[in-house]
Amino acid sequence: MIRAMIVDDDALVRLGLTDLLNNDPDIEVVAQATDGLHAIEQAAAHHIDVALIDVRMPRMDGITAIPRLRALPNPPKIIVLTTFDLDAYVYDALAAGADGFLLKDTDPAEILRAVHLVAAGSAMLHPTAARRLIDRYHHTNRPRATRAQTRITSLTPREKDVLALLAEGATNADIAQRLGMRESTVKAHVSRILTALDVTNRVQAALLARDAGLTP
Structure with missing residues (x-):
């Protein structure tokens, strides 16, 4: 069971998301919060996935x-x-360590899919908005690009292939299919990539890949 928390100052949004998530037999909303401080209190009091x-x-x-x-x-x-x-705030959130983002008009089925994917350790970047958001607000400068390129040199060619697809928002299953690999092998590559790049999640790895020019 995935234990979820909804954090939003709009009561109607909290209600709607809670109803949606609770209708999934594998998700349970165990906490709601009205702002960031309240969220921290709730997360400390409950186990939130x-x-x-x-x-x-x-x-x-x-x-x-x-x-x-x-x-x-x-x-x-x-x-x-x-x-x-x-x-602009979305890029800041991703850089701060968010595992993904959704637009509030996202299809309900995609919201449920996102919760499952993120709970399983993947990222969820809105398929059409991800590139638009990151490309628009992640202005690569030479020092940043140089640092990113230096860090990526520690990766093997295969790991770079995995990272490039990861930066496009591909799931482990997508990467496995496109590169002709087992999903377990992709997971091992992703773990090694995160460690080598010294990042905490897939989204930060994707941002670094864009800095380095690994993806257009």
């Missing part, structure tokens, strides 16, 4: 809350919810 967090909220916004949630003894996976007019 996946937290769906809004960006703009009173007292403490979602971006500020992410590293604090990550610092908990049993940190939850984090999916940021946003709208297109908050694109």
Whole structure:
């Protein structure tokens, strides 16, 4: 059972997401929070597997809350919810350690899929918005690109292939199919990539890959 938390200052959004997630037999919403501070309190009091967090909220916004949630003894996976007019904040959230993001008009089935994917250790980048958001707000400069390229040199050619697909938002199953590998082998490659690049999750690895010019 995936234990979820909804963090949003809009009561109707919390209600709607709670109803949606609780209709999935493998997901249970065990906590709700109205802002970042409340989310930290709830995550400390409950075991949370996946937290769906809004960006703009009173007292403490979602971006500020992410590293604090990550610092908990049993940190939850984090999916940021946003709208297109908050694109810049989404990049900041991903860089802070979010495992993915959803737009608030995402199809309900995709929201459920995202929770399952993130709970299993994958990332969920909205298929059409991911490139738009990161490319628009992740302005690569030469020093940053140089640092990223240096870190990527430690990867094998096969690991670079895996990283390039990961940066496109591909799941382990997608990568396995496209590269003719077993999914267990892809998981092993991803684990090695995260360690070699000194990043905490797939999203940060994807950002670094873009910095280095590994993907267009």
